Amino acid sequence: MHVMKHFSPDDSTPRDLGFAMPAEWEPHAATWMSWPADDDLWFGHLEGVRGEFAGLVSTIARFEPVHLLVRDDESEADARGRLEGVNVKFHRVPLDDVWMRDNGPIFVKRTGAGGRGDVALVNWRFNAWGGKFHWQNDDRVPEYVASTMNAGHWDMNIVLEGGGLEVNGAGVGLTTRSCFLTDTRNPGLTEEGYTYLLSDMLGVRKLLWLDGGLENDHTDGHIDTITRFTDERTIVTSVEPDVNDPNHAVMSRNLANLREMTDAGGQPFRIVELPLPAEYLEGAEGRLPPTYANFYIGNGFVVVPQYGDPNDARALEVLRPLFPGREVIGLPSRQIIEGGGSFHCVTQQQPAGTVWKGE
Structure with a gap:
């Protein structure tokens, strides 16, 4: 396993040093995002996508700062024009696309006695879900974030996307x-290998596996879509x-498996069912994978995608009781999907805490 840990004098893993990936609902210092720029990637929908992005960034920025990566003059001017007066810091960075959950860093944190805790990050390789699109610029984003923050970090020569965990x-x-x-990510890395890897790097002591995700999801079935x-x-x-929908069998099997699973202490989970959008959505390359599970949790809020679908309101009704003390906000995502x-x-959330320099 190839590990480079900048600013750190030894070969300790994050787990060795007391770091682990915190839950998304833990306090954030900020949210990292990228601004959409390529009309071809959005099949001619870029203007509508940017409108929805502006709504999303503005909403998140009401609750916590947003770091926004922009790839060129046009992108920055467009974003600044739509986000005037919004709590955003702009960063000029070469970009291929906007999927910061997958190409950005994964932050880890250790909580010291009485302190807010140290925050560092892990830089995984990104290859656009097995080489499906250009990725070379996006793969460099975690190094940029680490440099900007002056944060200690581990560089892993292993492909891993945040949306997959x-x-x-x-x-x-x-x-x-x-x-x-998939053999297009880390050929030869087994379930057991991932278990050890995620224990060492992210503090995951028990790794649970579902079989698959949504039909026609180009990520090969990320967990964060289901x-x-x-x-x-x-x-x-x-x-x-x-029962005639191709998603029925996979989702039903996932549900049954989840009901048999237990937490790190051997206790069963509480399982809540969330509807998928009722209407079939067709995109430029076949069926789209709209889902309400792709919500984002931040400081005092949850933003939930809405599609102009009959199940939009029902999804919000299911989710609201699960997030007491947070404002659960539906925002349009019909163009983004x-x-x-x-x-x-x-x-991608940056946990609250003191940036660890790697000493």
């Missing part, structure tokens, strides 16, 4: 075989009642 902050991780075990933790003991998972993802896919 859910954690509950109490030692449990959730993922899908359809994504992690099944999410809402607290340490609660999992919300997507269901499709139509044309690119294959939604709000969780385009965000």
